[in-house]
Amino acid sequence: MSSSSWGTAEPHLPILLVIVPLFGALLVTFLRRGILAWALTLAVTFVLPLIAITLLAKVLQTGQPIIYEIGNWPAPIGIVYKVDQLSAYVLCVISVIGAVIMPFARRSIGAEIQESAQSWYYAVYLLCLTGLLGIVITGDAFNAFVFLEISSLATYVLIALGRHRRALLSAYQYLIMGTIGATLYIIGVGLLYVVTGTLNFDDMATRLGPAIADPGYRNAVLTALGFIFVGVSLKLALFPMHVWLPNAYAYAPSVATAFLAGTATKAAIYLFIRVIFSVFGIALAIDSLPIPLVLIVLSIAAMFLASFSAVFEEDAKRMLAYSSIAQVGYIMLGVALANQASLTGSLAHIANHAVMKTALFLALGAVFYRIGSVMYADMAGIGRTMPLTMGAFAVAGIGLMGTPGTAGFISKWYLGLGAIDAGHYSIVFMIVASSLISVIYIGRITEVVWFRAPSESAKTAKEAPLSMLIPLWLLAGATVYLGFDTQATVDVSAKAAEVLLGGIR
């Protein structure tokens, strides 16, 4: 790209982040052959991280958010896209995960989805990416709803493309839950609109202050908070609103699971943080409703109960799905504690968990590609025949346990510091105790794949092809790398946390 054309494109980067995958999806539907559709999708997904990283660099450099006014209509009349430290960071996480998975997808999708449906898969994949990126980049509450639904509808399709007929049922169940969640969110937004007369997040925040002082409006605002809290919690699978997740993850195509586990709940978590911190200001939430307390209780329940469920699973994908619910608990715990350290931990864990969980699901995808199952019974002893795949699985698993020297530890460290800063010493012990359960479930599958006598299918399995191993090891390597170099995670998270908390004071 020449410098002059870059000059014209550069101010439009925020909208390109959404436009490129959207039109990419459209184009992909015209390609009948799976391989072509894959190639185009690959190209599109590799452009996105470049844009996101450019945006992040710019925001970090100036310290100011980038505001993009669609159609040059300034807020609050028009819709604006707003890229600040937090959203740029989450955009990077989502787009990077979306890209890293793609080289892996060709073989995996080729094996799991029939040729005629492959281009549909890639189109829907891009739509889902559009939606997720849109949720994060938009500065408008209703626009966020639209993107939420775009990503959700795409997600239902992705899940339904799974090979087993239960995938259809899982998609249906998720559709019901997801739609209820999104509708609750939009009800909350509607109430806020009635009170403030605006849909722009920033504008809403400034107008809510006076509104809350008026007893006539106060109840409406609190009701809105309740609706949004529950609605978004459904999407991010906060315990006990997580029931849709294990089946959805278990029966979706392997690549789709890896993608969703890394990104979908993260975008919803972003929305939650954005609304609770930037719009309501956690201060309001503390004063009027016991939101932090509820959130702490639910998060800790998720950390323990979901982890326990993971221990007794016999299906590796479901095991990881339960683990995801527990990890969402960690992130939300940091959000609930709402201080600089805990929030840094939460935000860092968004990236760290995305990297680790995607690596784990990709490893399972490689196993599924070779032996067509991820049940423990079939995976027994597969470490002997697929050592590189399961080696990456072990590395990422160790990260998930929060072992020092891996990404997981960094998040845990800051969460622990956050709990100490908040004066909740008992929570420190709950954090570490629940990660002990993750030692058990990771230890269990490690024992199965490395030390059990090989099953029939494991004996004949071959190591995964290179196109799968490279993305897999890239992510597994990142698990260790992010445990030592925390510039990309902690530094940015700390800045984002500062901005979030600064909005409250």
Next chain:
Amino acid sequence: MIETLEKFANHYNFFITIFLMISGLFIVIARGNLIKKLIGLSLFQTSVYLLYLTPAKILNATAPIYDKHYATYSNPLPHVLMLTAIVVGVATIALGLALVVRIKEAYGTIEEDEIFAKDPEAE
């Protein structure tokens, strides 16, 4: 008493909204038939349209025409928002129905308990 009734009558559209919302949710939860669940879901979404449109309409107000003869006008934005929401709702229901068709093909039934009976672990 009269006052309460008056309050109720003045806000009757909100009560319709709440009624629709609750009955929609109830159907989603209580019915085992997958299509009936979708109908409930649709009702639930419809209640949102009412919720948005009710405060947007002002009695004796006009369309937003920029002229000094028309002092009060209804806010058009909620209507536009609801157009979008309706589109989203239609897409959701369409996708849901498509899934039900595929489920019927795969399981031969659209009753939830019968499906679970065929796939015991799929709870």
Next chain:
Amino acid sequence: MLTGLTAFSQDMSSGDLIIAAMLIPTAAALLIPLFHRSPNLREAVTLIAAASLAMVTWSLYPRIIAGAQPELKVWEVAPGLDLAFKVEPLGMLFGLIASTLWVVNSIYSIGYMRGNDEPRQTQFYVCFAVAIAATMSLAFSANLFTMFVAYELLTLSTYPLVTHKATPEAMKAGRVYLVLLIGTSMVLFLPAILLTWAAAGTLDFTPGGIIVAQGLEPVQALGAGDAVSKAIPLSPLLIGGLLFLFVFGIGKAAVMPVHFWLPAAMVAPTPVSALLHAVAVVKAGVFSILKVVVYIFGIDTLSQTGAGDWLVYVAGFTVIMASIVALRQDNLKKRLAFSTVSQLSYVVLAAAILTPVSAIGAAMHIAAHAVSKITLFFAAGSIYTAAHKTEISQLNGIGWKMPWTMSAFAIGALAMIGLPPTAGFLGKWFMLQGAVTTEQWFPVAVIVLSTVLNAGYFLPILVRAFFLEAAPVPLHAAGAKNANDTHHDDHGEAPFPIVLALTITASMSVLLFLFPDVVLDLAKLMVAGG
């Protein structure tokens, strides 16, 4: 000017040596799989790595004795979390022990693994090398974070060694091992580190400690100025609680009741039990506790607040209880394991006595126990390889068939009991001295009683081996039993590498008694406050 330059260059190369100490085993771990198909080359890699690592640590030794404490800050992971190394006397001692014994143990491993036709030998050597790398990082760690990283890596890298046999029993032991070690470190050790950071604002090992007690003047030791001024004073109760978290969080020290993992880990091949579960892993535990007591709390802080008094009783209880349990074990390796549990708590006990002399005793005991216990395990493995015997009741008369093995065993046993002419005597002597001079009679009683118990469970083995006739094999049992068990008469000594290794370690045990200064000089430096 000139001296400054030499000091500078010396420091530079010390940094390189520290790096080398970690990189050599790591490189070995990476190289070993490449020679998967040619075992001789593969073992050559291990031996060369072990020899060069020993050379590296021994060339660091004179510098430490000369008073240098080379530091190396590798990387700042996050504010407060530094990956940094610093060789201080205690770490030097531990590093020397581990690296020197790795050489001997590698020789032994080759004899043992080949003699028993063990499967997955490549994996074995890789994990072993990683474990050594972790041990070296732990020995040279300059702060709690680095120590914690190395500590967990050590656990993870030894887990595949415990489950090496892949039998249901081995897997069960692996579960206990993983959950107990990782569990305690996560649930207790990590919060302890977090709380230390919150209270002291630093995690660096600092002479005099970084924890400040309420009502006590902060110990203004060298280089502690900044950290101490930031620290929040803690009440004695909190300090005691923090110490509790550390002592039980460092599960590798096997203080009761977190000792279960050690007997369980005995299902591993004997070289693993010998170097890792008698030396590297368990010593990493007591070493960490010593370091925490000396450099995090500070001996003065603990003795003046009385916050560490309970530790004497816990350690004393472990010493006695583990010895009693050891008395009842018939499996040789299990008895040795409980003996290890007991002996480890000597070190903790010595640390808890909180006098400089007892700290010297602790350091001496770490070294003495290392060379002696590894000898005993080598002997156990030698018996298993040659005679396929694992139970003590099968050992009648074996002393005359395997004279080298059992003589070495005898020396090891004497060291455990604490009799001259072995190094074990010296460690106990200093500990007793420390306890007597401060009139702490409970530790004195513990040491005396446990010496009797040690004699009680080691001497009968020697009596069996040398003075009892081998029981004639009952005819009717000959067919039913494992063929190996019945051919008691057919075996002689174990393969040469095994005999060589155990002879070396047994002589080390005696040499350490004759020339204890190697260890004592380091220990005195440590006590002098670096």
